[in-house]
Amino acid sequence: MIRSDTRAVSIALNYTIAIGITTILTTGLLISAGTLLESQQERVARLQADEIGGDLLRQADRLDRINESTASSETTVQLEYPSTLLGRSYTVSFQPRADRFDDVEWTLRIDSPELSVESVYPVPERIDVAESSTRGADLQLSQCPNGNITFEGC
Amino acid sequence: MVTRDSRGQTILIMAILFAVIVLTTVILLNTLHAPANVQTQSQSSGLEDVELTEAQVANDMERLFLVHTSVATTGEPLPYVEADGGPDSRFGDVVENTSDLDAALRASESGAVVRVRYNATRSQEGMLVRQNDSTREFTYDGYSPSDQNWTVLDDAEGLPRFSMNVTEAPDDSDSPFEVVVDGGNELTFDDDGVEGAGVDCELSYPIQVDATAGIGTISNETEVCGTFDLEPPDSFDLTFENGSEVTGTYTVSGVDADAAGSDIDSNTYDWQHATDDDVIVNPAFDVQYTEPAITHNATIVLYDEGSQ
Numbered sequence: 001m002i003r004s005d006t007r008a009v010s011i012a013l014n015y016t017i018a019i020g021i022t023t024i025l026t027t028g029l030l031i032s033a034g035t036l037l038e039s040q041q042e043r044v045a046r047l048q049a050d051e052i053g054g055d056l057l058r059q060a061d062r063l064d065r066i067n068e069s070t071a072s073s074e075t076t077v078q079l080e081y082p083s084t085l086l087g088r089s090y091t092v093s094f095q096p097r098a099d100r101f102d103d104v105e106w107t108l109r110i111d112s113p114e115l116s117v118e119s120v121y122p123v124p125e126r127i128d129v130a131e132s133s134t135r136g137a138d139l140q141l142s143q144c145p146n147g148n149i150t151f152e153g154c
Numbered sequence: 155m156v157t158r159d160s161r162g163q164t165i166l167i168m169a170i171l172f173a174v175i176v177l178t179t180v181i182l183l184n185t186l187h188a189p190a191n192v193q194t195q196s197q198s199s200g201l202e203d204v205e206l207t208e209a210q211v212a213n214d215m216e217r218l219f220l221v222h223t224s225v226a227t228t229g230e231p232l233p234y235v236e237a238d239g240g241p242d243s244r245f246g247d248v249v250e251n252t253s254d255l256d257a258a259l260r261a262s263e264s265g266a267v268v269r270v271r272y273n274a275t276r277s278q279e280g281m282l283v284r285q286n287d288s289t290r291e292f293t294y295d296g297y298s299p300s301d302q303n304w305t306v307l308d309d310a311e312g313l314p315r316f317s318m319n320v321t322e323a324p325d326d327s328d329s330p331f332e333v334v335v336d337g338g339n340e341l342t343f344d345d346d347g348v349e350g351a352g353v354d355c356e357l358s359y360p361i362q363v364d365a366t367a368g369i370g371t372i373s374n375e376t377e378v379c380g381t382f383d384l385e386p387p388d389s390f391d392l393t394f395e396n397g398s399e400v401t402g403t404y405t406v407s408g409v410d411a412d413a414a415g416s417d418i419d420s421n422t423y424d425w426q427h428a429t430d431d432d433v434i435v436n437p438a439f440d441v442q443y444t445e446p447a448i449t450h451n452a453t454i455v456l457y458d459e460g461s462q
Binding site for chain 2: 011014015018019022023026029030033059062063065066069070071072073074075076077078079080
């Protein structure tokens with residue numbers, strides 16, 4: 001009577017199961033970690049954009065106050081923000097109102113297409129701005145003699 | 155079942171898989187940067203310094219102007235005031251000298267360079283009327299004693315300064331003393347205090363009134379009562395009515411204003427009661443502020459509504 005010998009099958013099965021389980025676990029880990037990190041990246045980019053946007057509005061407000069206290073003035077300030085958001089370039093601009101802020105005349109936008117980030121902030125009515133945009137690196141904000149605040153110099 | 159021969163292969167495969175997991179995790183984490191610090195504090199302090207500097211310059215220039223035009227609280231003329239040329243004759247030089255001294259101090263303190271220049275083109279001329287004897291009435295000597303109303307400024311186009319210290323109140327039975335701006339508001343002084351132009355102040359005398367561009371405060375030695383607005387129109391007369399009922403000191407300046415009576419001498423330096431015609435009543439200054447990250451050029455008109 002010939003006895004069946006399953007030893008070879010057992011080794012192969014062992015390998016297959018071990019590699020299979022490890023692969024499934026690893027793939028799951030990588031996918032979940034990737035998704036988590038991606039959402040964290042976007043969150044960090046938005047936080048950084050928020051910080052830049054908030055500070056830009058503060059600077060614009062201060063420039064407006066300086067202008068209000070004089071008969072006429074021209075001021076330019078060089079701003080030192082990170083030149084990239086998470087390694088990607090970004091643009092800041094003053095643009096006419098967005099849908100979400102239809103009760104204000106102007107908005108400040110920070111967008112980085114590569115990161116799918118576009119942050120929009122309302123510009124207070126009393127601050128006069130001119131439509132303008134610039135890249136994040138070497139950013140300067142100017143308040144011109146006509147009272148308008150712009151990113152593109154007077 | 156793992157035999158002894160295959161154990162090494164299994165360990166090797168697991169080690170490779172572990173290394174792949176670690177490397178992948180490192181690569182993914184490497185793309186997650188911590189946000190670089192936005193240097194908001196240093197930037198806002200730079201512009202804040204501009205604001206503070208400008209306020210200091212305005213304050214310094216006002217004191218310089220008051221001293222130079224000799225209508226500061228002492229009312230004493232300084233040696234460099236040239237009476238025959240009017241109070242503004244050498245003011246530009248004085249401003250420049252002061253600015254040079256100030257710039258040297260500021261540069262050593264903050265690294266910013268600040269220059270101030272007198273701007274004759276933007277400065278406004280007009281008429282200055284003042285009295286520094288607190289025992290005298292609010293009337294003009296050249297008028298008939300029976301005439302209770304005195305047109306202090308005639309056809310003025312601005313009211314840079316308006317300050318009064320009314321030392322003695324009208325009696326209950328007297329007519330109240332009134333400061334009337336034609337086309338604007340009026341302040342009424344009676345035995346209870348001051349009212350009108352947006353205030354109702356029951357204050358004890360002496361009462362101080364201090365306004366720039368028609369807007370100012372009413373106070374006495376212990377209390378600040380409120381803010382009034384005379385709302386001077388583009389062209390107006392300013393009149394003291396029933397000025398013989400009160401006593402005190404005052405300084406009133408009007409842009410492009412005339413003396414109402416032909417008997418009022420211009421450019422007189424009688425410090426008890428003087429009216430100066432065609433003098434600088436609202437000086438302007440150019441301010442230049444420079445530091446590595448900020449360039450700022452501004453013109454300050456000292457007694458403009460927005461320049462204080």
